[in-house]
Amino acid sequence: MDHEMHYFHLKKRRSFLLFIFMCITLKTALCFNISSTSTLTFAEAYSPLFSKFNIQRSSDDKTVNLILNRFSGSGIISSDYYNYGFFSASIKMPSEYTAGIVVAFYTSNVDTFEKNHDELDIEFLGNVKGKAWRFQTNMYGKGSVSRGREERYRMWFDPTKDSHRYSILWTPKNTIFYVDNIPIREVIRHEAMKGDYPSKPMSIYATIWDASSWATNGGKQKVNYRFEPFVTEFKDLVLEGCIVDPTDQLLSTNCTDQIDQLIAKDYSTITSEGRRSMKWFRERYMYYSYCYDNIRYPVPPPECVIVPSEREMFKTSGRLRNKMKFGGSHRRHRRSRDARRRISKGDN
Numbered sequence: 001m002d003h004e005m006h007y008f009h010l011k012k013r014r015s016f017l018l019f020i021f022m023c024i025t026l027k028t029a030l031c032f033n034i035s036s037t038s039t040l041t042f043a044e045a046y047s048p049l050f051s052k053f054n055i056q057r058s059s060d061d062k063t064v065n066l067i068l069n070r071f072s073g074s075g076i077i078s079s080d081y082y083n084y085g086f087f088s089a090s091i092k093m094p095s096e097y098t099a100g101i102v103v104a105f106y107t108s109n110v111d112t113f114e115k116n117h118d119e120l121d122i123e124f125l126g127n128v129k130g131k132a133w134r135f136q137t138n139m140y141g142k143g144s145v146s147r148g149r150e151e152r153y154r155m156w157f158d159p160t161k162d163s164h165r166y167s168i169l170w171t172p173k174n175t176i177f178y179v180d181n182i183p184i185r186e187v188i189r190h191e192a193m194k195g196d197y198p199s200k201p202m203s204i205y206a207t208i209w210d211a212s213s214w215a216t217n218g219g220k221q222k223v224n225y226r227f228e229p230f231v232t233e234f235k236d237l238v239l240e241g242c243i244v245d246p247t248d249q250l251l252s253t254n255c256t257d258q259i260d261q262l263i264a265k266d267y268s269t270i271t272s273e274g275r276r277s278m279k280w281f282r283e284r285y286m287y288y289s290y291c292y293d294n295i296r297y298p299v300p301p302p303e304c305v306i307v308p309s310e311r312e313m314f315k316t317s318g319r320l321r322n323k324m325k326f327g328g329s330h331r332r333h334r335r336s337r338d339a340r341r342r343i344s345k346g347d348n
């Protein structure tokens with residue numbers, strides 16, 4: 001009997017790993033079929049935001065390179081404002097020495113609402129040569145900049161080798177961050193969040209910039225322009241949602257039907273398979289969450305769902321209890337134990 005149970009668990013485990021493998025590498029519709037969304041050209045979706053001279057578009061206008069060099073970073077902004085939507089791009093990070101660099105893919109309305117803006121972030125943090133990129137997600141609503149909702153993660157792949165799809169789903173009910181087809185974080189809107197949940201139309205931004213003062217090891221490693229230019233590639237551009245006029249602060253555009261359609265899409269609901277892959281990701285690759293940082297938030301913010309298996313990973317500081325867990329990235333085999341320790345220490 002015991003033997004059989006053991007075998008059953010092994011089998012279950014094996015089929016789960018196979019499932020994760022298929023989700024990640026084959027990009028099948030098991031998690032959800034992201035390739036069924038249609039991609040846009042740069043001109044259809046975006047406009048230059050700053051340093052046009054550091055923005056390179058491919059001849060078919062489907063790929064855009066954003067460059068950081070000693071003169072400037074660069075950035076693009078969606079040509080429209082969206083009142084909820086699904087925003088996605090395949091992104092490839094610059095390689096070699098990238099300490100101090102931040103590549104960001106995010107939504108914001110800070111241009112229109114300077115004092116009470118909303119924001120959803122995916123920010124990639126560069127690193128010294130030989131050490132892995134990391135990334136973080138965050139959410140602000142109605143200028144809640146004093147109440148950060150950061151989570152930080154490692155990746156299960158090398159983001160400088162190939163491009164991977166990063167997506168932000170934003171509905172009135174929930175926000176989901178995806179990496180490829182895996183939902184890595186869901187924030188379900190909780191009434192007690194009040195304005196902290198983004199609810200005004202936002203633009204979509206992609207930028208590369210010099211964040212020497214904080215991005216790597218708390219600012220100890222700065223951008224080294226001997227390695228310029230730093231190039232990040234964006235393609236497979238997807239912007240779906242209800243387009244509204246940026247000056248339309250009274251929201252006279254009726255988005256009811258389009259929001260209903262958005263909520264009905266497969267990417268707006270996490271399937272049980274999606275939940276399993278989310279759990280897989282978070283237990284292996286998340287190394288900070290504001291929900292478990294009891295020094296910063298003695299009472300976790302209302303939307304936090306305390307997952308026991310996640311809770312036990314973290315100390316009350318929100319840092320990983322078991323630093324060794326920090327190993328296991330794509331560079332695991334080459335990285336020494338000391339280097340690992342340094343990364344996990346030097347980080348927030």
Ligand SMILES: *[C@@H]1O[C@H](CO)[C@@H](O)[C@H](O)[C@H]1NC(C)=O
Nearest residue numbers: 028029030033034035036037
């Ligand atoms: C995903 O959608 C694309 C485009 O609609 C389609 O060609 C493809 O067959 C779908 N893949 C799966 C596994 O359903």
Ligand SMILES: *[C@@H]1O[C@H](CO)[C@@H](O)[C@H](O)[C@H]1NC(C)=O
Nearest residue numbers: 251252253254255256257258
């Ligand atoms: C918006 O459209 C929906 C469905 O088409 C309709 O039921 C609703 O009354 C409209 N709202 C406004 C404010 O016009």
